[in-house]
Amino acid sequence: MRLLLSLFALLISFAHAQAPAPGPAASAPAPKPSTEFSSYKLGVGDVITIQVVGEDDLKREKVRLSDAGTLSFPYLGEIRVRGMTVGELEDFITKGLKGRYLLNPQVTVTMAEYRNFFVNGLVDKPGGYPYTPGLTVRKAISIAGGFKERASREKINVIREDDPKGMSVRIALDALIQPGDIITVEESFF
Numbered sequence: 656m657r658l659l660l661s662l663f664a665l666l667i668s669f670a671h672a673q674a675p676a677p678g679p680a681a682s683a684p685a686p687k688p689s690t691e692f693s694s695y696k697l698g699v700g701d702v703i704t705i706q707v708v709g710e711d712d713l714k715r716e717k718v719r720l721s722d723a724g725t726l727s728f729p730y731l732g733e734i735r736v737r738g739m740t741v742g743e744l745e746d747f748i749t750k751g752l753k754g755r756y757l758l759n760p761q762v763t764v765t766m767a768e769y770r771n772f773f774v775n776g777l778v779d780k781p782g783g784y785p786y787t788p789g790l791t792v793r794k795a796i797s798i799a800g801g802f803k804e805r806a807s808r809e810k811i812n813v814i815r816e817d818d819p820k821g822m823s824v825r826i827a828l829d830a831l832i833q834p835g836d837i838i839t840v841e842e843s844f845f
Contacts, residue, residue: 693740698738699724699737700771704717704765713752717768730751731751749761772834774799776838790831796811806840811838813836814839815833816834816835823839
């Protein structure tokens with residue numbers, strides 16, 4: 656028994672010798688903000704699909720948001736979704752259905768089609784085109800048929816859909832655009 660007590664005491668002293676010196680408690684590194692969720696804000700003309708797992712009667716496929724940025728959903732009525740992200744809309748519908756209608760609704764909202772962006776000015780085919788994530792000004796101009804002969808590669812302006820004043824600002828060829836943006840390619844004088 657004495658031998659066991661001695662071994663136990665030896666193990667305890669060894670463990671204390673290996674332990675870090677007392678000091679302020681180490682804290683886990685702060686989590687980085689998640690970038691895996693979309694920050695894309697829904698707007699007029701977007702087309703979405705809504706599914707509730709196990710509830711086929713609540714499925715809504717390819718619903719285009721109204722001119723007011725709303726959609727109609729069973730049990731919840733008309734929902735103003737303009738300015739929400741897909742994740743925020745999922746949360747809103749989940750909270751609206753939970754309890755009164757379903758015990759644990761699992762809602763998925765997906766983008767079926769983004770609203771258009773527009774290119775005008777000195778491009779071969781001015782007009783509205785479907786947006787795709789990661790679209791740059793250079794790619795948008797290519798989609799619109801490319802520059803005309805007298806087009807300026809530096810005098811390119813954009814009006815952002817979310818700018819309440821509708822200010823036209825200069826933009827670089829490699830800048831990202833958003834749905835609803837209006838790109839104007841001006842004439843070069845040299």
